Amino acid sequence: MPKYGYLVVEGPHDVEFVYRLLRPFGLQRVKQLDDLDEKFHGLVPRSFPHDGDLQKRMPVPLFLQSNSHAIALHSAVGDSRLVETVQENAVFLPPDELTGMGILLDSDRGVPAADRYQGIQAAMAGIGHALPGQPGDVGAGPPRLGAYVLPDNREVGNLEDLLLECAAQAYPVLLASARTHVDNAVAAVTAGYDGEDLSRIPMRNKAIVGAVASALRPGKAVQVSIQDNKWFKGANLQLPRIKAVQDFLIRLFELV
Secondary structure (H helix, E strand, O other): OOEEEEEEEOOHHHHHHHHHHHHHHOOEEOOOHHHOOHHHHHHOOOOOOHHHOOOOOOOOOEEEEOOOEEEEEEEOOOHHHHHHHHHHHOOOOOHHHOOEEEEEEEEOOOOOHHHHHHHHHHHHHHOOOOOOOOOOOOOOOOOEEEEEEEOOOOOOEOHHHHHHHHHHHHOHHHHHHHHHHHHHHHHOOOOOOOOOOOOOHHHHHHHHHHHHHHHHOOOOOHHHHHHHOOOOOHHHHHOHHHHHHHHHHHHHHOOO
16 A cells, blocks of 8 residues: 655645655656546546636646655645645545645745744644644654745745746756846836736746746746756755755655
């Protein structure tokens, strides 16, 4: 019997990020329902449209499997539904049948990582799950429980901080060009501008990452570039802040 894991993240970019960190351990995407471990079948929506909303994306997790593990990565589509997503799917994945269960979240709204963690910790306690005392720690279980606050459990930031760190190593020339492009866009803003405020660091970083990704995979979303390109591959997996997230996942899911 494989070791089962369940991780809830904020969005699709985070899903692809975690996939890239788990891929070196032999975990591969499951594309066909017939290949999916039966324990995960309850997480697959059976009706369309979901919640009656024709425009809403079907909330299907990314399923990863190997000879030893089966892990579901579930996007909560925003930070407000992280714990709610855990609670909603507990009926399909009884926690005592999981090796590990965790949450990956950002601290990009001016809220310190410690405060973000305390909020998640309290909300998880409210549904009967006691997270460890510190972000990035993993409880003994079963199931092993933990939450990681990007980018590093300390600084205010998000996944884009890690993407920019990786781009500096993998695509330095392209990154410099993207920074110039976004800086020029900020300078060109006029009274009639109806886009995001690129003077805000989180939005500026997202724009820079988007510019790099668009050059690598024109017309595709950032998560496609994360999946296909070298953001989280090779030597970049040894960058301290990237390796720290990977080490958290190793401990959470008992990958070694």
